[in-house]
Amino acid sequence: MKKSNTILAVLCLFITWSSTAQDKQFTLEEIWGGAFRTNYMDALHSMKDGEHYSVLNYDRVTQSTSVDKYSYTTLSKVSTIVDSKDIDNIPFFRSYTFSNDETKLLLITESVPVYRHSQLGTYYVYDTKTKKATLVSNQKIQEPTFSNDGSKVAYVYNNNIFYKNLETGKEVQVTFDGKKNETINGVTDWVYEEEFAFVRAFEWNKSGTKIAYLRFDEREVPEFSMDVYGNQLYQTQQVFKYPKAGEENSIVTLHMYDVDKAKSTHVSVNNYEYIPRIKWTNDANILSVQKTNRHQNKLELLFVNATDFSIKTVLTDTDEAYVDVTDNLTFLNDNSFIWTSEKDGYNHIYHYSKTGKLLNQVTKGNWEVTNYYGFNEKKGMIYYQSVENGSINRDVYAVNINGKGKKRLSSKTGTNNATFSASFAYYINTFSNSTTPYEFTLNSAKTGKVIKEIKNNQALADKLKEYDYASKEFSTIKINGNDLNMWTIKPKSFDASKKYPVLMYQYSGPGSQQVANRWNSSNDYWYYMLAEQGYIVVCIDGRGTGYKGRDFKKVTQKELGKYEVEDQISAAKELAKRNYVDADRIGIWGWSYGGFMSSNCLLKGNDVFKMAIAVAPVTSWRFYDTIYTERYMTTPQENASGYDDNSPINHVDKLKGSYLLVHGMADDNVHVQNAMRMAEALIQANKQFDYMVYPDKNHGIYGGNTRLHLYTMMTNFIKNNL
Numbered sequence: 079m080k081k082s083n084t085i086l087a088v089l090c091l092f093i094t095w096s097s098t099a100q101d102k103q104f105t106l107e108e109i110w111g112g113a114f115r116t117n118y119m120d121a122l123h124s125m126k127d128g129e130h131y132s133v134l135n136y137d138r139v140t141q142s143t144s145v146d147k148y149s150y151t152t153l154s155k156v157s158t159i160v161d162s163k164d165i166d167n168i169p170f171f172r173s174y175t176f177s178n179d180e181t182k183l184l185l186i187t188e189s190v191p192v193y194r195h196s197q198l199g200t201y202y203v204y205d206t207k208t209k210k211a212t213l214v215s216n217q218k219i220q221e222p223t224f225s226n227d228g229s230k231v232a233y234v235y236n237n238n239i240f241y242k243n244l245e246t247g248k249e250v251q252v253t254f255d256g257k258k259n260e261t262i263n264g265v266t267d268w269v270y271e272e273e274f275a276f277v278r279a280f281e282w283n284k285s286g287t288k289i290a291y292l293r294f295d296e297r298e299v300p301e302f303s304m305d306v307y308g309n310q311l312y313q314t315q316q317v318f319k320y321p322k323a324g325e326e327n328s329i330v331t332l333h334m335y336d337v338d339k340a341k342s343t344h345v346s347v348n349n350y351e352y353i354p355r356i357k358w359t360n361d362a363n364i365l366s367v368q369k370t371n372r373h374q375n376k377l378e379l380l381f382v383n384a385t386d387f388s389i390k391t392v393l394t395d396t397d398e399a400y401v402d403v404t405d406n407l408t409f410l411n412d413n414s415f416i417w418t419s420e421k422d423g424y425n426h427i428y429h430y431s432k433t434g435k436l437l438n439q440v441t442k443g444n445w446e447v448t449n450y451y452g453f454n455e456k457k458g459m460i461y462y463q464s465v466e467n468g469s470i471n472r473d474v475y476a477v478n479i480n481g482k483g484k485k486r487l488s489s490k491t492g493t494n495n496a497t498f499s500a501s502f503a504y505y506i507n508t509f510s511n512s513t514t515p516y517e518f519t520l521n522s523a524k525t526g527k528v529i530k531e532i533k534n535n536q537a538l539a540d541k542l543k544e545y546d547y548a549s550k551e552f553s554t555i556k557i558n559g560n561d562l563n564m565w566t567i568k569p570k571s572f573d574a575s576k577k578y579p580v581l582m583y584q585y586s587g588p589g590s591q592q593v594a595n596r597w598n599s600s601n602d603y604w605y606y607m608l609a610e611q612g613y614i615v616v617c618i619d620g621r622g623t624g625y626k627g628r629d630f631k632k633v634t635q636k637e638l639g640k641y642e643v644e645d646q647i648s649a650a651k652e653l654a655k656r657n658y659v660d661a662d663r664i665g666i667w668g669w670s671y672g673g674f675m676s677s678n679c680l681l682k683g684n685d686v687f688k689m690a691i692a693v694a695p696v697t698s699w700r701f702y703d704t705i706y707t708e709r710y711m712t713t714p715q716e717n718a719s720g721y722d723d724n725s726p727i728n729h730v731d732k733l734k735g736s737y738l739l740v741h742g743m744a745d746d747n748v749h750v751q752n753a754m755r756m757a758e759a760l761i762q763a764n765k766q767f768d769y770m771v772y773p774d775k776n777h778g779i780y781g782g783n784t785r786l787h788l789y790t791m792m793t794n795f796i797k798n799n800l
Contacts, residue, residue: 102544104607110786116535128501145174150504160204165211177228196277221278225286239264262294267328273705274354284362295329323707324714345387354403374709377401392434399632400709406450420628440481446625454502469625470595487526493596510597512550546570547606557648563593567605567615578614579663579800586642587671589624592617620645639724647683665800667691677726689736689799694748697756698725730759736799737767742775
């Protein structure tokens with residue numbers, strides 16, 4: 079009897095544990111405290127021999143970093159290339175870059191962010207033969223880059239270009255006119271960095287005899303200033319050049335520096351507004367230059383001869399709306415080149431001769447190429463990523479350069495991304511989907527077959543089994559004649575006979591995508607938390623978003639915020655028809671472009687939406703930068719109605735629901751001016767709203783407990799207003 083009672087007690091305990099093991103609820107403290115972080119392969123580099131790769135590793139015990147070399151065939155560590163604990167004065171480094179022959183590495187030990195992509199840092203050159211580290215400069219510098227033979231490092235300091243001879247230790251100054259807020263040499267200005275997504279604006283040629291670089295004359299660009307309050311008695315001020323739509327841009331010019339002659343030459347490139355890319359071809363005397371007009375609807379590829387500075391236009395790509403600038407331009411051994419374009423209505427790969435003659439359209443179909451990985455010269459194979467298996471998925475493919483023999487290499491449905499070995503014999507595949515955290519596998523580039531697993535996140539997957547939540551459901555919804563991609567998160571205890579409030583999330587910017595079959599972001603855990611508190615969370619990619627063809631993406635041209643808003647409002651009305659949706663409790667939120675959208679939706683859809691949250695929103699396109707805004711809207715002088723009719727600041731009189739406006743005061747991207755002017759417009763319209771400004775926080779609004787505070791506030795706002 080006593081034994082039976084013991085067994086019964088154990089059985090009851092097991093049943094109780096089983097019933098509660100999956101009842102844990104997500105908390106904001108966990109989400110923003112890093113409880114659900116995933117493991118990655120950091121700074122993966124395929125080594126030139128094609129048989130090895132290197133990875134940046136961090137040792138939590140010694141708090142040191144190392145670059146370790148691994149075998150593709152065994153996945154075992156072969157050696158440690160460099161370890162910070164073995165080097166004097168370098169306790170830790172954040173990243174590494176190899177010289178071309180892989181005998182030297184550039185290590186960054188201290189870094190200070192400038193803007194989104196740029197940083198200042200203390201850099202060392204580590205020699206793998208001598209095992210010694212040499213400081214590149216006593217100053218914090220930008221974008222150090224090896225010459226092709228690894229004998230020199232060029233960099234930018236105080237808006238001027240320098241290079242250091244690593245054999246003699248001699249430093250040479252290349253430019254002399256750099257000055258803050260006036261002239262920049264070798265790195266980009268704010269708007270180029272943000273909208274053309276590159277910082278280093280200089281390039282060594284193949285022989286290391288010349289440096290091509292861009293010079294930015296910012297003197298006529300209007301200044302923007304931000305107060306930074308910090309913790310001192312008086313605030314400081316950050317002043318920088320920021321060209322708003324319709325205003326003056328930097329005058330950007332191309333220059334060529336001859337190392338032997340120690341002389342720079344200005345290369346005249348006529349009839350352009352922007353030079354978004356420069357890149358040396360495989361010919362040491364031929365530089366490729368991409369230039370575009372202010373509307374960005376005509377992109378030209380030029381070849382510049384570095385000997386006589388003659389220029390030849392090799393290719394011209396045009397579009398009624400705009401032409402995207404990419405990093406896919408790749409020169410083959412014969413100086414023919416790979417190019418990607420939307421000219422047939424979808425983004426595809428093209429092969430051109432070195433004179434610009436079209437040799438072949440390599441990929442074709444009503445689907446988009448989303449990444450170009452490279453070309454195997456030996457086998458004549460091109461490797462790429464595309465959405466052939468549905469626009470929410472990504473797969474890895476191989477195809478002959480003549481367009482034949484296409485093969486899907488990835489096998490799992492979701493998001494696959496490849497990093498190929500230098501020999502193209504192997505690739506490391508990164509896979510995830512909405513139910514599978516990141517998996518890293520070694521695959522055969524010939525067949526796609528998995529050779530070995532390298533790393534997974536099974537521990538995270540097991541941990542999440544303790545939580546009571548339902549995964550995303552993917553579907554489409556018919557809106558305004560289009561089948562729009564959609565995901566839905568419902569409460570685990572969803573009952574179709576009940577009525578639920580709905581929170582819609584979107585971003586909606588041109589070419590973007592939020593409905594994708596990939597692993598969770600931090601926001602997703604927040605949505606799961608909200609779902610378990612009784613909300614349905616929905617995300618819909620409307621017109622203007624990406625990966626469904628040129629026409630679907632560019633329909634919003636000259637009217638940002640019109641069709642995208644119509645789609646979200648119509649989608650909310652369609653959702654309201656569903657029996658389980660409480661039509662009187664539909665809300666919407668978004669960040670940046672998404673905040674612009676959520677604001678517009680609450681105002682223009684005031685009979686549909688009960689509440690909206692707008693974080694760091696654009697409230698008038700007149701306040702945003704030239705390159706991004708004019709790409710889609712032309713200038714305010716040309717398209718005043720397009721700017722004003724769709725900007726929420728001009729529709730505040732329509733506000734009926736609850737509105738939370740949030741911004742960071744040190745946002746160099748979407749200036750807090752947007753929120754201030756929106757607030758003033760609401761005040762003058764006598765409209766009540768909730769408002770939060772985060773001191774000294776940029777567009778990301780993070781640091782310390784900031785994200786926790788922000789999401790606690792947003793959660794409470796949703797609970798109180800939806």
